[in-house]
Ligand SMILES: NC(=O)c1ccc[n+]([C@@H]2O[C@H](COP(=O)([O-])OP(=O)(O)OC[C@H]3O[C@@H](n4cnc5c(N)ncnc54)[C@H](O)[C@@H]3O)[C@@H](O)[C@H]2O)c1
């Protein structure tokens with residue numbers, strides 16, 4: 001099939017590459033000339049495991065192309081995927097300016113039947129606005145061309161995006177147009193065994209499903225983070241509790257890890273946007289408001305633990321910080337908890353020596369010229385001359401460290417772990433003080 005993907009970010013590039021991998025002919029369009037140049041030159045502008053191989057393979061055989069030429073891109077695909085960003089507006093609602101601009105681009109250039117597929121995460125009712133935007137452009141040109149607007153939200157996780165796209169738990173298609181449903185079924189047949197993972201529903205339910213999924217996952221995390229605080233007070237270990245409750249299939253084992261708060265480009269903005277949608281319709285989403293508030297607090301927990309151990313005034317102190325990206329296996333710094341931890345430490349006069357396997361460049365951009373932050377080339381180098389180690393992101397290379405080397409490098413034998421990576425007894429056996437999240441058998445936070 002001929003497919004155009006508008007927006008070549010984490011979602012657009014993965015969508016384009018994976019659809020090409022299945023034999024479709026894909027043109028990816030972006031307004032960011034630098035990004036397109038990198039892709040045309042054989043590079044990948046983001047860190048996403050396994051994506052480079054697929055992109056290169058499909059470019060080589062001519063099934064995947066990159067362009068900034070809107071007219072050529074729109075002319076190419078019968079299916080026009082919109083995968084542009086929907087960042088939060090000032091009031092928390094999703095900013096649809098890029099989605100509507102993409103819709104207008106399609107309307108301004110289309111000359112034959114198109115299925116316009118909203119893959120971006122967009123509030124309920126957006127498909128109607130996309131339809132109006134396309135229609136407006138067609139009217140302006142004095143043209144009548146048939147088209148359908150379909151909702152097909154994306155559920156991939158960064159760091160595992162290729163696997164998630166190629167082997168999806170489900171594909172949601174919201175459509176009220178027979179011809180569009182037929183083509184969407186055909187497009188996704190190769191990704192879903194016997195169609196059992198393809199769910200066709202009405203457009204509004206599909207749009208809502210995406211927010212409901214992220215809101216549910218974020219709720220689990222904030223719930224566990226709040227219980228973690230209580231576990232420290234009552235002398236329990238949240239990791240034991242996690243295992244205990246996760247074995248009940250009604251609860252399940254995934255997304256129950258207490259930590260330094262959830263970040264990324266999706267949970268924070270999507271929870272806010274759903275709360276906002278509720279407000280617009282007079283429905284107060286109390287649970288989600290609390291989820292959001294709990295997460296804002298949680299991002300300060302590591303800073304609080306540092307203060308509890310070293311005091312309010314951190315002038316003259318240096319902290320090694322392992323992990324900058326909002327999660328492992330990505331270079332994405334959007335809403336990363338590390339940004340809050342760093343701000344909490346430098347505000348009190350501390351210096352931070354940070355190390356991340358891939359996100360250093362993005363972190364530099366996200367932090368701007370914050371004084372007191374330097375970047376190390378390795379986890380061990382970040383420890384040199386530091387008072388203590390703070391772990392924010394659970395990259396695999398941090399999971400089994402040389403504890404003796406950590407102890408030797410640090411001025412004080414203190415590890416503050418925001419991801420509960422280690423057995424407390426093991427860390428303590430190496431002569432280190434160990435502070436973790438919700439684990440009373442690690443040294444508890446004094447109040
Ligand atoms: N990142 C994820 O893991 C993820 C997963 C599922 C859904 N989503 C949703 O998918 C959407 C895209 O997210 P992302 O992380 O890929 O964003 P991104 O910021 O990485 O990429 C968006 C791209 O769209 C381009 N763009 C903006 N306006 C354009 C226009 N008018 N024409 C062409 N290109 C344009 C930008 O230059 C950018 O390259 C969002 O709605 C997001 O909520 C993201």
Ligand SMILES: O=c1ccn([C@@H]2O[C@H](COP(=O)(O)OP(=O)(O)O[C@H]3O[C@H](CO)[C@@H](O)[C@H](O)[C@H]3O)[C@@H](O)[C@H]2O)c(=O)[nH]1
Nearest residue numbers: 154155156157158221255256257259262263264266326327
């Ligand atoms: O038990 C857990 C699981 C995750 N997190 C944190 O939650 C955030 C989000 O993690 P994850 O969901 O793995 O990454 P994303 O790439 O943001 O993916 C989410 O957001 C995407 C964009 O909407 C959706 O497509 C995915 O299904 C959804 O998982 C990260 O900061 C994680 O550290 C926890 O604190 N505890």
